[in-house]
Amino acid sequence: MSAKERKQEADACKAMKAFGFTQLQVKSAIKELLPLYGGSWELIKDAKYEVLLDFLLSKNEEEDKVAKSKPKVGKKCSTVAPKNMVEVLPLALPAISSDSEDSQPLLRRSCRRQQTDKSNPVMMQTSVGKVQDNENEQPCGSQSCFSAEDMEIPLVRLLPWHQIEKASAFKKKSNLQLVESTVERVGCVAGQSSQSFGEEIAESTQLHGRNAVNDAKLLSHEDYEEDKCKKVDSSQIDKLFCHKRKRSLRSASRQEKGKTPLKPHGVVVGGLTSDLGTGISCLATKIEPKKEQVASASELDEVPLAVVHPETVEKQTSACGTIKAIPYVEDVSKGEERVKIPLVNGCAAEDLPDFLYISQNFVYDKAYVNFTLASITDKDCCTRCLKDCLTCCMPCACANRTGGEFLYAPGGLLKDSFLEEIISSQRFKKPKLIFCRDCPLERSKGKYEPKSCKGHLERKFIKECWSKCRCSKQCGNRVVQWGISVALQVFQTPEGKGWGVQTVNDLPRGAFVCEYVGEIITNAEMHVRNMQSRSGNKHIYLVPLDADWYTEGILEDEKALYLDGTLYGNVARFINHRCCDANLVGIPVEVESPDHHYYRFAFFTTREIAAMEELTWDYGIEFGEQDHHQPVQAFKCLCGSSFCRDINR
């Protein structure tokens, strides 16, 4: 071995020591890995030794399994995952000093609070690794549990709700179709036993931390029948980004270990014929497997595809009537979102509204939106937190902005108490209204009289940590800013409401679904658009950002803002209205701007939602009066709710 190689090996050992791996372990891993990577140290060193860490953790896991399968001799495991917790491996953690070479990998200490909060089903506790003397643990006095000085590392790993579902799905089901990783590219696995899926997720967790696993999408199908699922559209394979290194590494190491390589098992929509590059494709009702569309094991290994089960497709077909071919757009977001949002069941693709998909709000022209770092003071962001604010013992500055507590529970769902408050304030009771002293909406009508404000819904804000905060991007107080992570579809509603949005998977209560995205326009711009749409007899889809209007004396016009999703918008512009008992609720979310003139408007589930159920929110419109200045013009309501406000229905 050359001096250079020795140095590289020593560097790798040093880096891995932070994770508790011994020199011996690292050296032997390198010996195995280097040939797989054609002797390239660059690849091994890439992304802070990502592959090496992945490899070591996989080995560790396997050794664990072997150890577990052997009868236990005396020694007890120091941490045992409670029944309701899913066992996962921890994130890549910051460097900790491990003096002892033979110390177990991944030593962790935690705040007592974290350890004891076992009531929360979304709290995960790892059983891997040894816990240091808990007696020495101090309740944290600082803002963060993880101060730079003591470098405490949380024992408890908090998983987002969809990951938990997945993790348990892995255990329950053997016929899973898809794992799609959106941020860190791939996580598509197919043809494995439940155990293998679990391994994949665990590997993914280890490798990418929250990024990969949090964003993994899993479509499971209990009634999956292997023989019906044979096709992969190779054109989709090209389009999708994958984590080649990781996958080839897995394949290679699998083969080396004598494991069978991953085989195609999940099904990707077959029979797709692209329609002149419009992005619109046609899916023949009969799905005949074509040879060239069957992915090889290695291809599939590398495909993070949205997989649709043929049966699901057929179900969608029949819901729309007798359709010979289903025109659909593979992804209405055109890749703008981290997940694909297919247009399904559309009876005629040209019926799609003329709009451009954007995944984040854009200022149209005059709106004043202040995103400067300077506008965020120290009391508007957490300056002392490290890692995950939700695990801090003391509320940080961000929590203080919402009354001293975070509104997200660990795992990313809204806290039940907060959700309940929001729902009850908006629903059946008379909604609580607040009145502006100088209402921009009334002003825009031209017949402005002071105190003529008709009132705006009182809305509570969620405050998320953001770029100026010290916590990590994986902090649990960052949900909406990650973007859409649930699988959605745009479909033709059978009741005649036009397009609508449905969820592909079951959703729990309090889950973030999507933001309402559109052009940020001012009150005056809204007025002009309203006039134009009325003369053209067209509807525009506006959301007023009026949650803070009442605090101002006379609100300048460029600060009285609306989101207009009509021509530029995201999937939310397809979500239909339901009076009162809608399954989504819109909540203002402060992310990058501490003043509340501009904020994000995010939809969360108000209850558990079953797969393939339509998503709806209450637009808040009044059907009785002909108010052309309502953000969304009234229509003949077909919501079907027993609480429908449309008396003409």
Ligand SMILES: C[S@@+](CC[C@H](N)C(=O)[O-])C[C@H]1O[C@@H](n2cnc3c(N)ncnc32)[C@H](O)[C@@H]1O
């Ligand atoms: C924001 S868009 C929703 C997407 C729309 N369905 C489409 O096809 O583009 C609002 C429009 O959808 C229709 N819509 C929404 N909810 C409805 C309901 N409950 N009943 C009837 N039409 C509805 C109305 O035409 C309304 O102007």
